[in-house]
Amino acid sequence: MKIYKAHIIYTPERDRFEVLENGYVAVDDDGRVAGVGSSLKALGCDDAEVTDFGNKLLIPAMNDVHVHAAQYHNQGIAMDLELLPWLDNYTFPEEMKFGSEEYAERIYRRFVNHLWRVGTMRSVVFATIHTEGTRWLMRHFEEAGMGAMVGKVAMNRNCPPALQESVEEYVEGFESLVNEYPGSEALVRPIVTPRFIPSCTPELLRACGEMARRHNLPVQSHLSENLSEIELVSQLEPESRGYADAYHSYGLLGPQPTVMAHCVWSDEAERRLLRDNGVMVAHCPTSNLNVASGMAPVATMLREGIKVGLGSDISGGHDFSLFRVMIYAIQVSKMHYQRSGHAVPFLSLSEAFWMATKSGGSFFGRVGSFEKGYDFDALVLDDSDLYPDDYSLLQRLERIIYTGDDRHIARRYCRGREIIAPLP
Ligand code: GUN
Ligand code: FE
Numbered sequence: 001m002k003i004y005k006a007h008i009i010y011t012p013e014r015d016r017f018e019v020l021e022n023g024y025v026a027v028d029d030d031g032r033v034a035g036v037g038s039s040l041k042a043l044g045c046d047d048a049e050v051t052d053f054g055n056k057l058l059i060p061a062m063n064d065v066h067v068h069a070a071q072y073h074n075q076g077i078a079m080d081l082e083l084l085p086w087l088d089n090y091t092f093p094e095e096m097k098f099g100s101e102e103y104a105e106r107i108y109r110r111f112v113n114h115l116w117r118v119g120t121m122r123s124v125v126f127a128t129i130h131t132e133g134t135r136w137l138m139r140h141f142e143e144a145g146m147g148a149m150v151g152k153v154a155m156n157r158n159c160p161p162a163l164q165e166s167v168e169e170y171v172e173g174f175e176s177l178v179n180e181y182p183g184s185e186a187l188v189r190p191i192v193t194p195r196f197i198p199s200c201t202p203e204l205l206r207a208c209g210e211m212a213r214r215h216n217l218p219v220q221s222h223l224s225e226n227l228s229e230i231e232l233v234s235q236l237e238p239e240s241r242g243y244a245d246a247y248h249s250y251g252l253l254g255p256q257p258t259v260m261a262h263c264v265w266s267d268e269a270e271r272r273l274l275r276d277n278g279v280m281v282a283h284c285p286t287s288n289l290n291v292a293s294g295m296a297p298v299a300t301m302l303r304e305g306i307k308v309g310l311g312s313d314i315s316g317g318h319d320f321s322l323f324r325v326m327i328y329a330i331q332v333s334k335m336h337y338q339r340s341g342h343a344v345p346f347l348s349l350s351e352a353f354w355m356a357t358k359s360g361g362s363f364f365g366r367v368g369s370f371e372k373g374y375d376f377d378a379l380v381l382d383d384s385d386l387y388p389d390d391y392s393l394l395q396r397l398e399r400i401i402y403t404g405d406d407r408h409i410a411r412r413y414c415r416g417r418e419i420i421a422p423l424p
Contacts, residue, residue, distance in 0.1 A: 001034065002027045002416070003043070003050045006058035006380065007393050008036060010370045011354040014302065018370075019393050024050070025058065027376040031416020036370045053380050055388065056410060057397060060368050061121035061377040062322035063360035066220070066261040066282035066311025068126040069137050069150075070095045070104075072111040074315035079290050083226035083316075084198075086291055087159075091315070095128045095153075096162045104133030105140075112140045113422035117406045118321040119379045121414040122147040122364050124220055124259055124282070124311075126193060129153050129165050131173035138181060141188045145419050147364055147377075151193025151220055152177060156204050167207050178215050185365075187415060189217070192256075196222040197233045197246055209251025218257040218363070220282075221247065224270065225262035226293045244270045244279075253277045259363060261311060262287070263301070264294040271304055280307040280363055283355065285328035287316030299333045299344050302351065309360025310352075323401045326352035349398055380411035 008023040026034040026043045035043045040050070071091060078090035098104045108127075115123055125148055127134040134152040141148040152174050156164045165173070177190045192212040194200045200208070212219050224230055224243050233243050240246035244266065247253045254277035261282040266274065274281060283298050301308055310325045311317070319325065326349075333347040361368020367375050381400055386408075388396050400408050412419045 001029070001045060001048055003040065003045055003048045004053065004058060004378075005050050006053035006056050008058045008370060009393060009397055010060050011350050011358055012369055012371060014351050014354045014359070015348065017350050017353070017394060021393060025370055025376070027416050031376050032366075033370050033372055033374045033376050035372055055384070057381040057383070057393065057400070059379050059381060059397065060357040060361065060370065061379050061412060061414065062119050062356050063309060063364065063368055064115070064120045064123040064312050064322055065259050065280065065309035065360045065363055066284055067123050067314050069108055069111045070098050070126065070128045070133075071315035072107050072114070075320075076315075076318050078315070079318075081291075082228065083291050083293060084228050084232070086316075092159050092163055096160060098128040098130045098133040099162065101132050101136065104130065105136045108133070108137040108140050109423050111137075112144050112146065114320050116144060116146065116412065116419060116422045118323075119406065119409045119412055120320065120322060121377045121412060121419070122361065122367060124149045124191065124363060126151050126153055126195075126220070129155055129163055129170070131176060134177060135180070138177065138188050138190075140423055144423055145187070145417055146414050147187040147367070149189050149191040149218060149220070149364070151191045154192075154194045154204055154208055155199040157201050158198050167204050170204065171207055171211065174211060178217070184216070192217050192219045194221050194252065196229070197236060197243065198229065202250070205247075205250035205252060212256045213251060216256065218259070219252055220259045221252065221261070223247070223260035223263050224265040225288075226291070227265065230265055242267075242270050244273045248273065248277070253279060257363060259309070261313065262293065262296060264288055264296045271301060271306060275304060275306045278307065280309055282311035282313075283308050283329060284311040284313035284317055284325075285332045286319055286325060287311070287313035288332070289328070290318060291316045295332045295335055297336055297344070298329060299336060299347055299351075307359060307362065308355055309363060310356045321405065322356045323404065326356050326401055329355065349401070353401075376413055376416040378413040379409050381408050382410040383408055
């Protein structure tokens with residue numbers, strides 16, 4: 001058993017911070033929270049040794065539910081096109097480079113290190129079609145001790161031939177990764193990843209759905225991000241009642257845990273389908289702004305009972321930090337608030353924090369909170385340079401989220417283990 005003492009802040013519910021000034025959290029030998037309380041006595045651990053973080057804050061680590069590892073090199077460039085030409089001109093040419101194992105090994109190492117730096121201990125990741133490259137990404141996560149669901153991407157149409165695989169090649173490559181990374185409790189797991197409907201023939205989409213069911217694996221893809229994309233999907237899938245309905249018809253909308261990125265333009269019927277199938281929406285506000293896709297109605301989705309997590313969506317998004325993504329999520333929701341004549345409320349800080357921690361974390365199991373039984377994924381925040389004495393604990397957290405950066409993250413834990421150094 002390990003005991004940590006700090007000012008503990010987390011969101012057991014969407015609309016509420018739990019704040020424990022000088023609180024304690026007990027972590028068992030499996031890396032799970034055994035209890036949290038305001039005294040050692042309350043935890044029943046009177047005689048345990050305590051790691052005391054003094055005046056620092058202790059919060060759950062960040063969970064990024066949508067990010068492209070193979071777009072790392074394009075971070076912060078190529079912001080002048082909408083989605084479909086953006087893919088053709090910038091993204092596909094970069095992803096083709098991952099046919100080189102040497103390139104994949106090097107860029108993926110930088111990518112994992114960058115996630116570590118910003119305090120993201122779990123992520124749901126797109127790699128590329130390349131099996132060997134994807135394997136490097138999984139190895140890097142494993143070596144780092146960080147959690148990830150890693151997707152070898154399925155694609156076989158509307159992209160350069162070098163980014164296409166046959167259904168058989170895809171299935172064979174994907175299953176080799178499944179065999180190497182079995183175990184639903186493992187920190188690093190494969191995830192079924194059809195890029196989006198325009199990139200995959202019906203045969204490939206069907207194979208993806210079958211694979212998810214056969215191996216009981218989660219699924220990730222993109223949904224209703226951009227208007228030209230949606231128009232293209234309606235041409236490709238004339239029989240379906242909509243974009244999400246098309247995924248549904250291929251067995252790609254549950255019952256396996258599923259995360260769909262963006263959902264900017266999902267109408268009420270589509271949102272109902274997402275809710276009824278327990279699909280998590282990955283809200284990626286930086287990406288939606290950069291690629292000029294629009295603004296996802298996240299406050300509405302939350303009130304409708306849809307699960308929502310946050311994604312950096314590098315490189316559509318420009319910033320790895322989920323602190324930054326929380327701020328953008330709140331700011332975008334304030335645009336909806338104004339445009340709706342105040343009918344739709346804007347997101348609170350606790351709602352944004354909850355999406356980045358407990359809600360997004362639920363995709364990985366019991367992750368993203370300090371309630372008993374949760375994996376101890378945590379960040380220790382040091383805001384000693386931000387005049388903390390002038391502020392309440394919640395104000396200190398708010399100031400770190402709004403004005404801080406990775407220099408304020410003093411320690412990082414994933415499933416109870418301190419992740420001290422990134423990869424060499
Ligand atoms: N839709 C299909 N592929 C992509 C991608 O790489 N990024 C974004 N933002 N949307 C996509
Ligand atoms: Fe994406």
